[in-house]
Amino acid sequence: MAGAMMVTLVGLSALGEARLEVYYSLFTVVYFACSALFRPRRRWLDVPGGVLFLGFCYIVAVKVIEIIG
Amino acid sequence: MSSIDRYTRAGVVLLVFGGPFAAFSYWVLGDVTFTSVGLASLILGATALLVPSRAVPGESVRALVEAAAVNVEALLEEFDVTGGGVYLPPRDGRVYCFVPLGEGLFEVGLAGFNGVPLRVVTRVGGVDCLMVFPPGGEVVRLAGLGEESGVEDALAYVLVDFLEMVEGVRAVERGDRVVVELMRPRVDTGFARFRMCLGSVSASVAGCVLAWVLGEPVAFMGEDVDGGRVTASFRVVRAGQE
Numbered sequence: 001m002a003g004a005m006m007v008t009l010v011g012l013s014a015l016g017e018a019r020l021e022v023y024y025s026l027f028t029v030v031y032f033a034c035s036a037l038f039r040p041r042r043r044w045l046d047v048p049g050g051v052l053f054l055g056f057c058y059i060v061a062v063k064v065i066e067i068i069g
Numbered sequence: 070m071s072s073i074d075r076y077t078r079a080g081v082v083l084l085v086f087g088g089p090f091a092a093f094s095y096w097v098l099g100d101v102t103f104t105s106v107g108l109a110s111l112i113l114g115a116t117a118l119l120v121p122s123r124a125v126p127g128e129s130v131r132a133l134v135e136a137a138a139v140n141v142e143a144l145l146e147e148f149d150v151t152g153g154g155v156y157l158p159p160r161d162g163r164v165y166c167f168v169p170l171g172e173g174l175f176e177v178g179l180a181g182f183n184g185v186p187l188r189v190v191t192r193v194g195g196v197d198c199l200m201v202f203p204p205g206g207e208v209v210r211l212a213g214l215g216e217e218s219g220v221e222d223a224l225a226y227v228l229v230d231f232l233e234m235v236e237g238v239r240a241v242e243r244g245d246r247v248v249v250e251l252m253r254p255r256v257d258t259g260f261a262r263f264r265m266c267l268g269s270v271s272a273s274v275a276g277c278v279l280a281w282v283l284g285e286p287v288a289f290m291g292e293d294v295d296g297g298r299v300t301a302s303f304r305v306v307r308a309g310q311e
Contacts, residue, residue: 001113001116002113005109005112005113006109009102009105009106009109012105013102013105017101018101019101020095020101020104020105023101023104023105023108024105024108027105027108027109027112031112031116039230040116040119040120041120041121041230041233042119042120042121043119043120043121044119046119047115047119048112048115048116048119051115052112
């Protein structure tokens with residue numbers, strides 16, 4: 001997951017991406033993809049996943065409101 | 070002296086670095102790339118804190134499983150038992166295993182086992198048998214398995230997710246037969262009687278899961294080992310069968 005995030009970050013930075021929500025969204029995708037692929041054991045609830053998902057929903061909601069408004 | 074495992078240490082370091090760095094990069098530097106570095110550190114740190122350092126059952130867990138198998142092996146050896154055991158659905162929340170003394174198989178079904186006293190040597194349907202507590206009996210209880218679970222889902226949950234005893238599991242039901250395929254078991258013992266009567270440790274846990282989920286006695290019929298794959302056969306024991 002660390003490798004995938006690094007590749008994502010370097011790739012987006014090389015492309016000159018300046019929107020934080022793009023980085024955030026792709027980190028969210030990487031996190032859930034790695035969780036689904038490797039299914040790591042956890043000591044407790046998936047708090048990072050929950051927070052990432054809520055943030056992603058917020059970004060999507062803001063974009064939708066921008067489009068509608 | 071307390072020791073913090075490596076994942077917890079890494080998680081704390083990443084969180085301590087990532088949080089302030091992301092905040093500093095966003096509000097002071099105004100740089101999105103550095104902010105993303107801090108964000109990635111936060112995500113990785115939080116993930117690392119949640120991951121236990123030993124994903125595979127450690128030597129201590131293996132020792133506990135072997136210790137449980139030693140007692141069963143000694144009992145089976147003492148009574149010179151060679152027949153396949155029958156895993157019973159839970160009584161008092163535990164799965165027990167009845168191993169016939171001699172060559173007889175149980176044909177009595179669940180009704181024949183109900184009310185049988187839980188003694189070391191007991192008689193079921195006219196067959197003398199030895200009652201043992203398989204290591205998997207407690208495991209299934211601790212795993213919190215629901216009796217409404219599907220067979221393969223239950224096996225995967227207990228053997229792969231909960232115990233991490235095997236890398237993968239598949240189950241095929243055909244009539245009263247259930248064949249369970251266990252991929253690359255990580256824990257096993259060298260006890261011949263245990264393997265003969267209850268199956269390998271992974272197969273024995275699978276038998277306990279089957280009895281729990283199916284709600285009927287499940288007889289261990291045998292297993293084949295082919296490289297990293299163990300194929301264990303079970304039969305659901307119902308009254309009136311041949």
